Amino acid sequence: xxxxxxxxxxxxxxxxxIACLVVAGIGLxxxxxxxxxxxxxxxxxxxxxxxxxxxxxxxxxxFADMIKLLGKEDLTPSGVDKPIFWTAPLISLVCAGTxxxxxxxxxxxxxxxxxxGLLFILALSALSSYGVILSGWGSxxxxxxxxxxxxxxxxxxxxxxxxxSLLSVVLMAGSLNLQDIVKAQLNTPYKIYIIPQIVAFVVFxxxxxxxxxxxPFDLPECENELVAGxxxxxxxxxxxxxxxxxxxxxxxxxxxxxxxxxxxxxxPFEIPYVPFFWFLVxxxxxLFFYIWVRAxxxxxxxxxxxxxxxxxxIPVALANLFVTAVFKLIL
Amino acid sequence: xxxxxLIFYYLxxxxxxxxxxxxxxxxxxxxxxxxxxxxxxxxxVLLTLGSDFLTxxxxxxxxxxxxxxxxxxxxxxxxxxETQLNIFIKRxxxxxxxxxxxxxxxxxxxxxxxxxxxxxxxxLPFDLEKNSNTWWIATYLFTNYLxxxxxxxxxxxxxxxxxxxxxxxxxxxx
Numbered sequence: 129x130x131x132x133x134x135x136x137x138x139x140x141x142x143x144x145x146i147a148c149l150v151v152a153g154i155g156l157x158x159x160x161x162x163x164x165x166x167x168x169x170x171x172x173x174x175x176x177x178x179x180x181x182x183x184x185x186x187x188x189x190x191f192a193d194m195i196k197l198l199g200k201e202d203l204t205p206s207g208v209d210k211p212i213f214w215t216a217p218l219i220s221l222v223c224a225g226t227x228x229x230x231x232x233x234x235x236x237x238x239x240x241x242x243x244x245g246l247l248f249i250l251a252l253s254a255l256s257s258y259g260v261i262l263s264g265w266g267s268x269x270x271x272x273x274x275x276x277x278x279x280x281x282x283x284x285x286x287x288x289x290x291x292x293s294l295l296s297v298v299l300m301a302g303s304l305n306l307q308d309i310v311k312a313q314l315n316t317p318y319k320i321y322i323i324p325q326i327v328a329f330v331v332f333x334x335x336x337x338x339x340x341x342x343x344p345f346d347l348p349e350c351e352n353e354l355v356a357g358x359x360x361x362x363x364x365x366x367x368x369x370x371x372x373x374x375x376x377x378x379x380x381x382x383x384x385x386x387x388x389x390x391x392x393x394x395x396p397f398e399i400p401y402v403p404f405f406w407f408l409v410x411x412x413x414x415l416f417f418y419i420w421v422r423a424x425x426x427x428x429x430x431x432x433x434x435x436x437x438x439x440x441x442i443p444v445a446l447a448n449l450f451v452t453a454v455f456k457l458i459l
Numbered sequence: 460x461x462x463x464x465l466i467f468y469y470l471x472x473x474x475x476x477x478x479x480x481x482x483x484x485x486x487x488x489x490x491x492x493x494x495x496x497x498x499x500x501x502x503x504v505l506l507t508l509g510s511d512f513l514t515x516x517x518x519x520x521x522x523x524x525x526x527x528x529x530x531x532x533x534x535x536x537x538x539x540x541e542t543q544l545n546i547f548i549k550r551x552x553x554x555x556x557x558x559x560x561x562x563x564x565x566x567x568x569x570x571x572x573x574x575x576x577x578x579x580x581x582x583l584p585f586d587l588e589k590n591s592n593t594w595w596i597a598t599y600l601f602t603n604y605l606x607x608x609x610x611x612x613x614x615x616x617x618x619x620x621x622x623x624x625x626x627x628x629x630x631x632x633x
Contacts, residue, residue: 209488244511244512244514247515250515250519251515254523255522258495265488280527280531284527
């Protein structure tokens with residue numbers, strides 16, 4: 129190969145690494161302030177004050193938490209299966225965070241614009257269940273194991289409903305590429321898919337909450353039965369990696385909902401120099417919704433959770449898919 | 460050596476090593492994990508062959524669903540006795556016969572195996588410049604292979620009916 133082509137390869141590689149680092153850094157910052165926002169909003173809804181000691185209005189609280197978690201002693205219980213115990217949090221984090229690379233943040237920026245972006249995000253969320261199952265098994269503890277089993281059953285069940293609800297979007301857009309899905313939405317009369325696909329949107333949001341193991345579906349980490357669920361035995365940095373993965377998962381799922389149902393980066397009018405403005409507004413609204421749900425709803429019982437998934441969400445999503453297909457054929 | 464070939468050899472070596480380790484591993488959970496590594500690398504082989512759709516499907520179906528079910532099975536059945544069993548055949552005569560037979564087939568097909576060389580870009584019967592991979596697969600599936608596709612659907616439906624029937628019987632008895 130010639131030198132010039134080598135230079136271009138290396139240059140592109142470095143550019144890509146920098147872009148990835150920027151996106152990951154912004155994602156981490158969002159995760160940090162999502163924890164702060166969650167604590168503040170829930171405190172407000174429960175008539176408390178929430179964190180207000182570190183920095184003005186407690187704004188530096190996430191960093192204080194981070195330093196505390198980093199400074200703690202990293203305990204490894206004696207009975208654990210070490211290789212699995214160590215890799216499980218990493219699998220969780222990688223599978224949750226990689227999804228960010230596929231989301232088109234605005235019309236000209238997406239880290240990896242692949243043709244099957246939507247399928248790839250589904251694949252990543254399918255793989256993320258390994259982190260939960262393996263941490264439960266590797267911990268060699270009853271509570272963790274039960275939490276892991278519950279989590280895997282839950283994730284597998286709700287993935288079906290989620291995929292089916294996204295399939296109707298794919299049918300309408302005629303593409304699996306996330307950028308093409310947004311562009312197809314902009315060509316429809318309503319500009320967003322939430323109006324014709326409101327059923328799919330509701331199913332998607334419910335199953336996304338279940339995928340991220342958030343209240344009211346946080347059975348895997350149900351405090352009053354399982355102490356903390358699959359990560360009881362984890363401490364310090366490894367514990368915080370699970371937390372990071374959970375919040376990354378929330379962000380990726382919300383971003384996916386914005387991309388597939390709410391019109392992505394498009395808004396009622398253009399904001400000069402801030403092309404991702406509307407994307408972020410919609411993302412923050414959905415994240416607020418997540419937190420709102422957590423503060424409002426009580427936890428489901430396990431059989432109710434499975435019943436909701438298999439007997440309500442999957443049939444509804446299937447029927448919606450069928451109706452969408454029929455409309456697509458007629459129109 | 461080109462990049463493609465380097466990546467292919469990496470993927471191939473990891474696949475072979477993880478499969479061998481999976482066969483010889485005593486811990487069933489490790490076996491499933493090694494198979495997971497193998498399947499993920501297999502998905503990337505499909506990616507290097509230019510088939511992004513199959514990569515995603517491989518990850519979703521095999522890594523995301525089938526292997527999770529395997530893990531469930533490993534968790535739910537008691538494998539204490541099986542993990543203590545010998546993985547090698549102790550009797551020399553029997554193992555020697557098996558060795559001879561497998562060597563015979565290996566040597567018989569050695570010429571074919573040596574002649575096989577990875578070609579880049581891979582041979583694909585359709586034009587990826589014109590339409591995406593997904594489009595071509597869907598077109599072939601719903602035109603040339605429609606009958607097979609429908610038969611597979613019916614078989615899966617029968618399996619679902621079977622499961623429902625089994626559960627109904629359990630409920631009536633219990």
